[in-house]
Amino acid sequence: xxxxxxxxxxxxxxxxxxxxxxxxxxxxxxxxxxxxxxxxxxxxxxxxxxxxxxxxxxxxxxxxxxxxxxxxxxxxxxxxxxxxxxxxxxxxxxxxxxxxxxxxxxxxxxxxxxxxxxxxxxxxxxxxxxxxxxxxxxxxxxxxxxxxxxxxxxxxxxxxxxxxxxxxxxxxxxxxxxxxxxxxxxxxxxxxxxxxxxxxxxxxxxxxxxxxxxxxxxxxxxxxxxxxxxxxxxxxxxxxxxxxxxxxxxxxxxxxxxxxxxxxxxxxxxxxxxxxxxxxxxxxxxxxxxxxxxxxxxxxxxxxxxxxxxxxxxxxxxxxxxxxxxxxxxxxxxxxxxxxxxxxxxxxxxxxxxxxxxxxxxx
Amino acid sequence: xxxxxxxxxxxxxxxxxxxxxxxxxxxxxxxxxxxxxxxxxxxxxxxxxxxxxxxxxxxxxxxxxxxxxxxxxxxxxxxxxxxxxxxxxxxxxxxxxxxxxxxxxxxxxxxxxxxxxxxxxxxxxxxxxxxxxxxxxxxxxxxxxxxxxxxxxxxxxxxxxxxxxxxxxxxxxxxxxxxxxxxxxxxxxxxxxxxxxxxxxxxxxxxxxxxxxxxxxxxxxxxxxxxxxxxxxxxxxxxxxxxxxxxxxxxxxxxxxxxxxxxxxxxxxxxxxxxxxxxxxxxxxxxxxxxxxxxxxxxxxxxxxxxxxxxxxxxxxxxxxxxxxxxxxxxxxxxxxxxxxxxxxxxxxxxxxxxxxxxxxxxxxxxxxxx
Numbered sequence: 001x002x003x004x005x006x007x008x009x010x011x012x013x014x015x016x017x018x019x020x021x022x023x024x025x026x027x028x029x030x031x032x033x034x035x036x037x038x039x040x041x042x043x044x045x046x047x048x049x050x051x052x053x054x055x056x057x058x059x060x061x062x063x064x065x066x067x068x069x070x071x072x073x074x075x076x077x078x079x080x081x082x083x084x085x086x087x088x089x090x091x092x093x094x095x096x097x098x099x100x101x102x103x104x105x106x107x108x109x110x111x112x113x114x115x116x117x118x119x120x121x122x123x124x125x126x127x128x129x130x131x132x133x134x135x136x137x138x139x140x141x142x143x144x145x146x147x148x149x150x151x152x153x154x155x156x157x158x159x160x161x162x163x164x165x166x167x168x169x170x171x172x173x174x175x176x177x178x179x180x181x182x183x184x185x186x187x188x189x190x191x192x193x194x195x196x197x198x199x200x201x202x203x204x205x206x207x208x209x210x211x212x213x214x215x216x217x218x219x220x221x222x223x224x225x226x227x228x229x230x231x232x233x234x235x236x237x238x239x240x241x242x243x244x245x246x247x248x249x250x251x252x253x254x255x256x257x258x259x260x261x262x263x264x265x266x267x268x269x270x271x272x273x274x275x276x277x278x279x280x281x282x283x284x285x286x287x288x289x290x291x292x293x294x295x296x297x298x299x300x301x302x303x304x305x306x307x308x309x310x311x312x313x314x315x316x317x318x319x320x321x322x323x324x325x326x327x328x329x330x331x332x333x334x335x336x337x338x339x340x341x342x343x344x345x346x347x348x349x350x351x352x353x354x355x356x357x358x359x360x361x362x363x
Numbered sequence: 364x365x366x367x368x369x370x371x372x373x374x375x376x377x378x379x380x381x382x383x384x385x386x387x388x389x390x391x392x393x394x395x396x397x398x399x400x401x402x403x404x405x406x407x408x409x410x411x412x413x414x415x416x417x418x419x420x421x422x423x424x425x426x427x428x429x430x431x432x433x434x435x436x437x438x439x440x441x442x443x444x445x446x447x448x449x450x451x452x453x454x455x456x457x458x459x460x461x462x463x464x465x466x467x468x469x470x471x472x473x474x475x476x477x478x479x480x481x482x483x484x485x486x487x488x489x490x491x492x493x494x495x496x497x498x499x500x501x502x503x504x505x506x507x508x509x510x511x512x513x514x515x516x517x518x519x520x521x522x523x524x525x526x527x528x529x530x531x532x533x534x535x536x537x538x539x540x541x542x543x544x545x546x547x548x549x550x551x552x553x554x555x556x557x558x559x560x561x562x563x564x565x566x567x568x569x570x571x572x573x574x575x576x577x578x579x580x581x582x583x584x585x586x587x588x589x590x591x592x593x594x595x596x597x598x599x600x601x602x603x604x605x606x607x608x609x610x611x612x613x614x615x616x617x618x619x620x621x622x623x624x625x626x627x628x629x630x631x632x633x634x635x636x637x638x639x640x641x642x643x644x645x646x647x648x649x650x651x652x653x654x655x656x657x658x659x660x661x662x663x664x665x666x667x668x669x670x671x672x673x674x675x676x677x678x679x680x681x682x683x684x685x686x687x688x689x690x691x692x693x694x695x696x697x698x699x700x701x702x703x704x705x706x707x708x709x710x711x712x713x714x715x716x717x718x719x720x721x722x723x724x725x726x727x728x729x730x731x732x733x734x
Contacts, residue, residue, distance in 0.1 A: 321507025
């Protein structure tokens with residue numbers, strides 16, 4: 001229904017399969033483009049972690065890694081939806097912070113309030129996503145400015161509401177998804193709820209991207225004019241992407257709040273970490289290329305990198321430097337590979353003079 | 364400035380362009396704020412308030428002017444806050460309280476900043492890393508270096524140089540004058556030099572620019588170097604105000620505020636349109652808001668909310684106006700007409716339409732063959 005490049009269709013389908021079936025397909029995927037770079041990088045980091053700490057892959061440590069990585073994976077899925085449609089969402093960090101603070105203030109330690117407040121958080125996430133999406137698409141404000149504005153608004157509003165410091169407390173049942181899991185699983189010990197939720201969302205996102213909506217989203221990111229001419233309602237698709245991102249941020253907030261508790265700094269800088277994760281997965285800023293699975297792998301890579309830093313006893317202050325260098329190197333490597341693929345794209349659509357553009361191309 | 368003024372009547376239907384609109388918005392905002400403050404029984408234009416307004420605008424101004432050049436080239440620089448923080452440290456440790464080392468300190472600071480800009484530019488153009496990621500990564504690298512090596516204040520700034528932060532002539536701080544001088548230089552650079560024109564060309568369409576014989580990397584790298592150097596100047600200003608090097612100033616969120624000022628000034632975030640004159644107005648608007656919020660004793664958290672709303676609303680207004688102009692420029696929707704276009708060749712290039720001097724009036728130069 002949409003002029004979706006066959007390459008992207010193939011990429012999504014393959015990686016969707018490789019995610020669930022395991023090593024042989026994953027190895028096969030390494031030979032092709034798309035998720036190859038990030039999968040290789042992740043494997044490399046895991047190998048280094050294993051040499052440092054051989055017990056890392058023995059169930060419980062791996063599960064605690066998964067528990068810690070789950071929120072970033074979920075945020076990366078949300079950010080992927082927005083980035084692949086050609087936009088940015090800088091508001092997710094502030095939204096996570098706001099949601100955690102809202103939860104603490106409204107629940108205030110009462111078990112009975114847990115579910116209603118989670119429902120309210122979802123509605124709040126929905127509203128924030130709608131505002132981001134509609135302002136970006138209908139008022140044609142560049143998304144970097146829209147979401148920067150939402151970030152400022154959420155940051156200020158929540159602090160004004162709580163008088164500067166978060167008040168209240170989370171209930172015990174609110175903290176279950178972020179902290180606990182299914183006990184007594186053989187080999188693994190405890191299967192964290194966070195991992196289950198992240199897996200369900202990741203599989204759901206893979207199927208979403210293979211649905212007509214997902215195809216339209218990628219087509220919109222690739223070339224929104226062409227998508228519009230093919231009957232995609234660009235504004236609606238992009239708004240849905242923003243809503244998806246905000247809802248994912250809300251889920252991540254529930255996990256982060258449960259895992260780490262309430263502080264004034266919750267969510268600080270998470271938007272950049274999520275974007276880093278997505279981009280590390282080879283998803284192109286500006287839209288139209290990359291898969292959800294690659295974004296998920298990117299998030300795992302970032303989290304594995306943090307774990308590695310801890311194991312190497314790097315001073316925590318130097319970690320940003322190493323992180324920065326690795327992102328630049330990984331993206332430079334991916335860009336080099338994209339260069340090799342360029343002739344094929346040009347051959348496919350010779351009549352498109354603005355095919356190669358620096359940075360993002362969106363309207 | 365150097366162009367003879369064009370009478371308004373030359374344009375049959377004088378339509379305010381974006382820069383004119385920004386200055387109009389600034390004037391309206393000032394009038395509205397003055398009225399609001401007066402209604403509360405105060406006076407917005409007391410010496411203290413005016414000095415406060417100008418002082419706020421100088422720091423953001425340096426950052427935003429550099430950012431304008433980078434954004435015009437369709438790039439982005441998220442590292443400016445970190446570069447400014449690093450610059451305070453370099454300046455303070457090099458000067459080390461010795462007045463005779465002021466020049467050395469300034470030189471070292473601007474040199475280091477320029478090298479960072481060069482690295483940014485080369486990573487963006489040579490390695491083809493998305494500028495968002497390249498400069499974010501560079502910012503993280505600098506952050507790691509600063510956090511590891513400088514826990515507290517470092518070095519000291521001699522009193523002679525601290526004067527840069529505090530001296531003022533009448534109500535105009537010297538730093539604001541320097542900022543306006545840099546802005547003027549940037550305007551002239553964009554409208555009078557070949558590289559300046561090439562920046563618009565590359566930002567408008569890098570591929571077309573390349574096919575027209577522009578080495579599209581050069582303007583982008585130049586813009587990144589200049590952007591980092593202005594961030595270095597901002598760092599010098601911060602160092603002069605604090606009297607010492609403070610590595611933690613990067614947490615001020617300067618890079619996003621600078622981008623907001625640039626976009627508020629009417630520069631198109633995707634490059635090729637806009638200019639420094641608008642940016643200066645954008646900076647003054649943000650500074651005015653801050654000053655007014657201060658005078659009215661608005662809760663600092665509400666301030667963030669209002670700022671967010673205002674930036675979004677302002678950009679939405681431009682987006683509404685900007686659209687028709689776009690259509691007219693490329694009526695065939697893709698292939699540019701074979702007339703002389705911006706950056707098609709060096710020589711008497713048509714001036715970028717959305718960047719007239721505030722002094723020469725808001726009438727845009729007619730673009731031969733394109734309008």
